[in-house]
Amino acid sequence: MTEISTMLIILAVTVAVFIWNKFPVEIVAIGVALVLYATGIISVDDAFAGFGSGTVVLIAALFVxxxxxxxxxxxxxxxxxxxxxxxxxxxxxxxxxxxxxxxxxxxxxxxxxxxxxxxxxxxxxxxxxxxxxxxxxxxxxxxxxxxxxxxxxxxxxxxxxxxxxxxxxxxxxxxxxxxxxxxxxxxxxxxxxxxxxxxxxxxxxxSLPKDLSDLPDVLGGQYWPEEHDVARLFVPTGAVAVGKATKDVLPSASGSVHLLSIQNDAGKPLESPTVEAGTYLVVRGTALNISDFATDQGLTSTSEGHPNVTCGLVCKSFGVVEVLVTPRSNLIGTLAYPGMITESGSLVVLAHQRAGKSPTNRENPVKAGDTLLLQGTWRALDQHTHDHNVLLVDSPDAIRRQTVPLGPGTVPALTILAAMVVLLTTNLVPAPVAALLAAMAMVLTRVVGITHAHRSMSWTTLVLVAGMIPLSGAITKTGTADMLANGIVHLTGGGSPYLLLAGIFVVTAVLGQLISNTATALIIIPIALSVAAEAGISPLTVLMCVSVASAAALLTPIATPANMMIMHPAGYKFGDYWKFGIVVMALYLIVAVFLVPVFWPLN
The missing domain is CATH 1.10.1760 (Arp2/3 complex 21 kDa subunit ARPC3)
Structure with a gap:
């Protein structure tokens, strides 16, 4: 059996297994590379070359x-x-x-x-x-x-x-x-x-995705139905409250104001018997009472409506989470009360409820099923709430993303992004280098933590690309791409280059509805380049045609994860996609066949 025959069989089986969808795509991609090595088409170094490819590095950095x-x-x-x-x-x-x-x-x-x-x-x-x-x-x-x-x-x-x-x-x-x-x-x-x-x-x-945008108000109403405003008040030098014992500060307020925590400027709770300048008091009560209390004690903040009341539960640098105490948790039997600092020293208990009600005594032993409301910096919440002793109701990351627009990392993130775009646009350094520098800068400036950087990786995409790169190379190396290109040129009559582009578009788009558009591109690119060489047209023209056709993954929910994400929240059925998608697909065909040659000429 010739190499081309073997290659055609491998290619056909690969596409069939992708369509069958019974195995993880990562396994299929790596399996293809190993089969190519086993049949002697590529060397062992070539089989794993994709994992060291600059393309994979670039994609990974862009995920970060x-x-x-x-x-x-x-x-x-x-x-x-x-x-x-x-x-x-x-x-x-x-x-x-x-x-x-x-x-x-x-x-x-x-x-x-x-x-x-x-x-x-x-x-x-x-x-x-x-x-x-x-x-x-x-x-x-x-x-x-x-x-x-x-x-x-x-x-x-x-x-x-x-x-x-x-x-x-x-x-x-x-x-x-x-x-x-x-x-x-x-x-x-x-x-x-x-x-x-x-x-x-x-x-x-x-089903509907969870909306956490008004979570702070929901939590305030649940834990403190009558006095659910929470404020974080700054203690400036010279304030009346400075030097007073913490327990003596609040009774002087008009109305009911309760101290929940004393914190530093980063939101870390402090154990301090007296009120010190430069710290923050986290209190709850009605907005009016808190404002009067802040005025009486010489405390300052900058919230709209009540000039002495600032954000309490969720801000750019800190937030809250609810946790449920699990059965057999080590916390069972320990005391929990508002203002208590957790063992890590980074979180403070704002509230403790059992069966939806706050216990009558201030200090209460924790029982299985109790709910604790914890506050701390976003980093501390991420670090200290992933614990077998408690179950998170909503992750800190999900809460922050829906409740805190333009967080503290906005300026460095936009600056780094702009720098990356300049590097990529001007080609001052190779694209993988530019993306890696940007990813490293995002971590070093703490826009994103190293743990979240690791989590951001779509390993499915990375392994798929790395595993399929050897297949893409083998299609060209064995002459299979040339043979298939000759077939496409022959079928389209070899006359009109527009007919060739239409043929490439149809093949790419059909495959893209059934398997990953990334895998489709890796299969089609070498074939499209051979078509360009055979027909004497510009490689850039056929490559951009493939790019447009790969993006036209519109007709089925399995074409891309994005298509699948919207299926249940919208109540779509499998057949709903093509009715709208086929009209848009016609637009993609027109752009790929007739507009692409305008910007990337055929010759």
């Missing part, structure tokens, strides 16, 4: 950058703008949602953008009494178009860039993808606005 942008609260801020300016007009709502998600996708990828904005769009739909099914499909479609706005929008773009550099020595600019991305986004918006009401289903959602 994307996580940092999200962690800084930038996506939450954008979601807040969406809620604020959307109004009740359906066209305006659709346009804003699609533009927002496209912009976010350009920075943090299709799946990251849809995951970040999905809860806000669903909540917005409920508030405006609209079916989520009418909004979520346009959101996902816009995310796919947004992946073609800049280089970082999709791993496929990076593969296209690498292929362009290898085949022509000429790269594709950071913003150059927008030449096709912007028309795709604009066209998708027009289709969604004017044809959406007829093409999109009206269904009741099967």
């Amino acid at each position: 950058v994307a996580e940092a942008i999200d962690a800084a609260g930038i996506t939450t801020w954008m979601g807040g703008l969406l809620v604020k300016y959307a109004g009740t007009s359906r066209p305006r709502l659709i346009i804003l949602i699609m533009v927002f998600v496209a912009v976010v996708t350009a920075v943090i990828s299709v799946n990251g953008a849809v995951a970040a904005l999905l809860p806000m769009v669903v909540v917005l739909a409920v508030r405006l009494k609209r079916e989520p099914a009418q909004l979520l499909m346009p959101m996902a479609i816009a995310a796919h178009a947004g992946s073609l706005l800049v280089l970082t929008g999709s791993p496929v773009n990076i593969l296209i860039l690498e292929a362009a550099l290898m085949s022509t020595g000429q790269g594709i600019g950071f913003f150059e993808f927008a030449l096709v991305g912007l028309p795709l986004l604009a066209g998708s918006i027009v289709i969604a606005v004017y044809l959406g009401p007829w093409l999109l289903p009206r269904r009741s959602p099967g």
Whole structure:
């Protein structure tokens, strides 16, 4: 059996196993590399070369950058703008949602953008009494178009860039993808606005993502129904309260004000018998009583409405979580009371409830099933609440992302992102180096912690790309790409280059509905380059055609994780996707076949 015959069998089996979807895609990708080695088509070094590829390094670094942008609260801020300016007009709502998600996708990828904005769009739909099914499909479609706005929008773009550099020595600019991305986004918006009401289903959602945006108010009402305002008051030098015993400060307040904690400026609780200048008092009560108390004691803060009341439960640098005490927890039998500092010294207990009610005594032994409300810095909450003794009701990370727009890492995150874009645009350093520098800077400036940087990795994508790179190379090495290219040229008559582009688009788009569009690109790229060589057209033209076709993963929920994410919240069925997607797919075909050659000429 010839190498080409063996390669064709491996290629066919690979596609079939991907479509069968019974094995993890990582296993399939690595298995393909091992089979290629076992059949002697590639060496053992080539089989594992993908794991040391600059492409994989670049994608991994971009995952960290994307996580940092999200962690800084930038996506939450954008979601807040969406809620604020959307109004009740359906066209305006659709346009804003699609533009927002496209912009976010350009920075943090299709799946990251849809995951970040999905809860806000669903909540917005409920508030405006609209079916989520009418909004979520346009959101996902816009995310796919947004992946073609800049280089970082999709791993496929990076593969296209690498292929362009290898085949022509000429790269594709950071913003150059927008030449096709912007028309795709604009066209998708027009289709969604004017044809959406007829093409999109009206269904009741099967499940809704959790909305944590008003969690501080919900917790305040649950734990302190009558006096649920919580404030963090600064003690300046010369304040009346300075030097007083902590227990003697509060009784002088008018009304009922309760001290919950004394903290430093970073939100770390302090054990101090007296009130010291430069510290913060966390108190609860009514907003008016807290304001009067702050005035009496010479305390300062900067909250709107009540100038002496500042945020108490959730702020940029610290927040709260609820935990449930597990059966057989080591905490059972220990005392818990408001103001108590935990064993780590980094968290303070704000409240203790049993069966939804606060115990009558101040100090109460903890029992299984009790709920504790804990406050501390976001870093401390992350570090000290992942414990077998308690169960988190909502993770600190999820709470922070939905309640704290533009956190303390916003300025460094945007600065680093801008620097990375400059490096990628000017080609001062190779793309993997630019992305790695940005990822390292995000960690060193503490925009994102090293633990979250590790968690941000989509190992499925990284292993898939690394495992499939040997297959992509083997298709070219064995001459299989040339043979398949000859077949495509023969089938299309070899005359019109536009017919060739249409053939490449159809093959890529069909595969992209059934298997990962990243895997599809890795299979199609070498074949497309051979088609270009056979037909005498520019490699850049066919590569950008493949890029557009890979982004057209619109017809099935299994085409991308983003498509799957919206299925249950919208109540979609499998067949709902193609009705809207096929119209948008026609737009992608027109752009790939007729607009791409305008910007990347055929010759």
